[in-house]
Amino acid sequence: MQARVLVVVSIVALALLGGALWMLQQSSATNQATDQLVVYCAAGIRAPLEDTVAAYEKYWQEKHGRPIRIEVEYGGSGTLLSKLKVAERGDLFLAGDDSYIQLGREQGLIDEELKLASMKPVIAVAQNRAEEIRSLDDLLGGNYRVAMGVVDGTAIGEVTRKALESAKVWDAFQQKVEVTKPTVNDLASDVQLGAVDAAIIWDITARQHDLKYITHPALDAQAANVSIGVLSSTKQPSAALHFARFLASPEHGLANFQKHHFTTVDGDRWVDVPEVTFFGGGLNRKAMEPVIDAFQKREGVRVNAVFQGCGALNAQMSTIEGQNTDFGFPDAYIACDVYYLEPVGEWFDNKSALSSTRIVIVTAKGNPHSIKTLADLAKPGLRLVLGHPTHCTLGGLSERLLKVEGIYDDVMKNVIEMQPSSGFMVPPVVSGAADASLAYYPDTLAERDKISVVEIDTKYAKAVQPFAIATTSKHRQLMRRLYDFISKHRESYEKLGFDWVVGRPLEEFEVFTPEGVRQPSGSQN
């Protein structure tokens, strides 16, 4: 009987506890939200995030008339990173510093990154040592106990090493180190409790822990960012990005960050569904259109994309007063060639090279006239088609190319037709109306089996498409993400015959135009 009592009592107790647990769960899930986002958040950023989550849930309810639940998972940045790697669940990752976002991106766990706040390393000093330690020299000169972050594992440890190595005091500092700790908060707690006299931590952490701190130029140079990343595992990228944009907007999230002592970055002003204008040189259209379409869907934004000849686009831009994006000035611009960015360059920044297109010689199949170099185009009797120098970029670039090579006048004798668009360069050769033409390599792919292509070995035989963001844009962060997004679509460009030059400095492609050679200024592509 006693055994039975034991078993019965334990079963009853278990049932009661299960019931209590169920009730507890119900009490917390007050609204059965249909929408839900999961955010992994570095524990040190809890306060501003919590405030923003509350504001966002309220905003969402008012805007959409239905609830959303933002579920937040707190932990150390590194721990969270390993966790989300295993769990493959969640939408956003708010890291203590952007080195973890970088790490996540390298591992393919994170797509977009939105910067929120900046921070710099400082020397936090224990209350009772604040009078004695007033500089890095004081700290190194005296008999003090110092804690530091683990070098291979914490961002703060890594920046400490970099900063002190640059100040040439790394060895001296290491001799003072009594303990290394796995998180910056552990370091702050140590200083707060007086377990050590000083530690190098982030200024934000010091302010959160109400610690006195001193700065040093070498440490200032190692400033980092707090950013939020969109997880590759998210199944609702536009919802995730909507919240991320809310968090990164000065009216909402960034205001909360400031309230909690963070130094925030310049964020895009909050708009529920941002609408931006994008100008693209006609050459880019085929490659860009599907990419922009995917971008709109992913971000949940509207992009008004205008593809035209760059000359026309430039002319349009110069008529818009104050480069005001509300009146149609583009938030971002991809020109057909770096040349076309120059006249409007002062209105743009964040200029980066994206793709390039080779200019090649197109001949009939088998190259019956044995054209091997540009100079061969001057062979007597050859029927040649070129682009019109003022009507299309290709024509302008071709003219410059021939002039730089010093064969312009000789080649022009063979020109039977000047086409107004780069798209018209291959058909005359295919139909036999011309023996050769100068064309963009992507335009040759469609008729590949009917023509032969001769490469031209000079840096002038190339159009480079630069991406740039308008200084007047109200969505500069969004436009940076557009560039990043395009950067991930290398295949769709290469498939069309473009060369990929993302990551290479734009200066590399800025070509010197010799005296007397007209700047290309096409109005068509």
Add this chain to the structure above:
Amino acid sequence: MAADSPDVTTSGPATEASPPRSPKGETLAPSTVLPVRGPDLPFILALGLIASVYVILILGMISSTMFYVQWPVVGEVFTNPRYRYAVLLTLISCSITTILSVWVAVPTAYLMTRVNFPGKRLADAILDIPIVLPPLVIGLALLMLFQTPPGRFLQGYVRFTYAIPGVILAQFMVSSAFAIRTMMAAFAEINPRQEQVAVTLGCTRAQAFWWVVLPEARRGMVPAATIAWARAMGEFGPVLVFAGTTPMRTEVMPTSIFLELQVGNLGMAAGIAIVMVALALAVLILMRWAGHGAKML
């Protein structure tokens, strides 16, 4: 396992050969207290000195924590819905874990002490794994386990990862190991003679277990439950990694302390810690008391 032998009361012969009730009192360990005589006094004092160093350390820890407590925040632990949730979740999950741990510990410990089987040494070593593994590794291993196909299949029915069942499972993995060790020690102390007599008198092993062993094992269950409960309450690493730290969902008291520490809120962290110490003491005393009652049953 005990519930598996309901035929005990119905089968005729078994009732006839009804095994003897476990003799009350006799199986209880006699008092271990010895009188202290005059010449023993220095020896006893020396022992007391060593013991008091430890006790003073404990008290010192508690009192210095109290020094950091901002007392008004202690009230907040019960008034703020987030902390209150953490307190309730801690108490309920630990209690469920404790019962489950004892359920597993009794049969496992019985097998390990009273039955010989091939691979017993290996099994013994395996049972120690949760004790020797770093807590974080247990959490990580659970997380990985539930990403495997069988794990995902199970999660189709009960969600463990980042959910309350995960909290209980994480606590259970560690608590059970300690409960089993404690039960094994208890079974080792119990003289198997009573059980042998029951079997000789016609009981099956199952009947003997139900009628003799289980009532006797009650003495071991109280310390096993106590240690399981205490381990579960303090469990942090596996819960953090496997069940997460989502407030109002999987946040237990150690998690709250961790989260407060991470934002430099030492006062709140200490406040929650003190509440935790008080609750733990209360529950342990309650268990002792209940255990004492159980012995008297």
